[in-house]
Amino acid sequence: MGKKILLILMTLVLTAALTAGCGGGKNNNTAGAGDEKVLRHNHGEEPESIDPALSTTVDGGNIVIACFEGLTSLDEKDLPVAGVAESWDVNEDQTLYTFHLRQDAKWSDGQPVTAYDFDYAWKRALHPDTAAEYAYQLFYIKNAPEYNEGAAKAEDLGIRVVDEHTLEVELSAPTPYFLSLTAFPTLFPVRRDIVEANGVQWALNPATYIGNGPFKLAEWQSKDHMKLVPNEHYWDRERVKLDAVVKTFIAEAGTMLAGYEAGEIDVIDSVPFSEIDNLKQTGELQLITQLGTYYYCFNVTKPPFDNPKVRKAFALAVDREDITNKVRKSGVPATAFVPPGVPDTAAGKDFRAVGGEYFPVKAQPEIARQLLSEAGYPNGAGMPPITLMFNDNDEHQIIAEAVLEMWKQNLGINVAVQNQEWKVFINTRHNGDFQIARHDWLGDYNDPMTFLDLFTTGNGNNDTQWSNKDFDRLINKARLATDEGERMATLHEAEKMIMEDVIMIPILYYTENIMIKPYVKGLVKSMLGFTYYDKVDIVK
Secondary structure (H helix, E strand, O other), rough: OOHHHHHHHHHHHHHHHHHHHHHOOOOOOOOOOOOOOOEEEEEEOOOOOOOOOOOHHHHHHHHHHHHOOOOOOEEEOOEEOOOOOEEEEEEEOOEEEEEEOOOOOOOOOOOOHHHHHHHHHHHHHOOOOHHOHHHHHHOOOHHHHHHHHHOOOHHHHEEEEEEEEEEEEEEOOOOOOOHOOOOHHHHOOOOOOHHHHHHHHHOOOOOOOOOOOEEEEEEEEEOEEEEEEEOOOOOOOOHHOEEEEEEEEEOHHHHHHHHHOOOOOOEEEOOOOOHHHHHHHHOOEEEEEEEEEEEEOOOOHHHOOOOOHHHHHHHHOOHHHHHHHHHHHOEEEEOOOOOOOOEOOOOOEEEHHHHHOOOOOOOOHHHHHHHHHOOOOOHHOOOOEEEEEEEEOOHHHHHHHHHHHHHHHHOOOOOEEEEHHHHHHHHHHHHOOOOOOEEHHHHOOOHHHHHHHHOOOOOOOOOOOOOHHHHHHHHHHHHOOOOOHHHHHHHHHHHHHHHOOOEEEEEEEEEEEEOOOOOOEOOOOOOOOEEEEOOOOEOO
């Protein structure tokens, strides 16, 4: 079948799906004046979870930040500003925060948001029975790690409700980015009565998905779309210009682009690599730098990657420059884990520039083959079968094909591939049922800690299964440091440890390849990966 015919068929199918999925009717953004303002954004993969305590991916987080709000929010520069808390006080040693909640903050069913909602949500996320992978984002609170391990009681936590509109939080040590953390989904409030009455189902049903953010969930048709509408009880309702946001679940980049070019989608977050050069000419393609790293993670407990020499050989056989320039045609070759753009101690200094490079931009096949020989696999002989796993997505498929060819040419090793549907893949990776798998990490806030504490023992997001007590001590030392110079030096030492043990293959620092229709104004794409709709308008 010819490409043009296939593209037309995909567009027709997509148009029918969008019309049916969104309740029919005319195309709101191309019809006459007076129509509703509906932003149609292709979400990509359907989120695994939109429970604030359980969401671990950007796709889920985008729904959470639209429907919920923390004590703070992030502005266009990813700096914390007032959210549910209209003000706060901090003591002299920066360990005691007193948040003053606004009187007019309400849930989407009209009930008031109180300090008790934050108290419940934070303790729920920390409770070991919740098994929240992001519980560690609350470990800065006094006795939080101990409570999470079952070694402390709820009353021991540094969380105290002074009254309905005052929350007091005591930290174990000064934490420069704590206000940014209060804008992260794990620290968002949830309603105790809703959660306890509905169990895990509460976050699967629009009727019980009660939030306190600028939008609320109106529809969720699995494998098709979600529809968000304004929360009429939101304290800053006038800020929201849109009548609805429709988020479709199309993972294939070519189909996304077909829908965009047909005028059926207003925003897409990915385009086919082969089309990037042409699309740059349209003026609608934007390459947005993100605070993130695309990498392959090893399961360091499974042969042959339980041998660090094998891991390093595979890492040195990858040509990062070719992947970014010739394959993906965007991004920056990754020579370490923490990406550029993260500040170091001194003003104007960058953590990556200070820390330097751990991997070359170009492949080093001679050194890689020597390492394989030292590991007992000369020219790849005797190597057990190896499978690379990734989620079902064109971008990951194309990058995987390029990397597999590099391993074949530079190491003499044929690696099989297996792709899985997104939700299945997330669980497979989390459970350690892989040898080597595609991964990426976008910062949750702008500090090296958001990248490095990922690999502590027992961390819910540590898919490598790597555990090193010396590394754990370094991260804990950095968490408790009162001197910023000491804290940053400790984090550099921690990064050096994971890089020299080669628990991953850094491949590229992210740029997001997005297209936005010219009539969409005010859409904020954070370098942390989130998309904000609360200031969007459609102007023609």
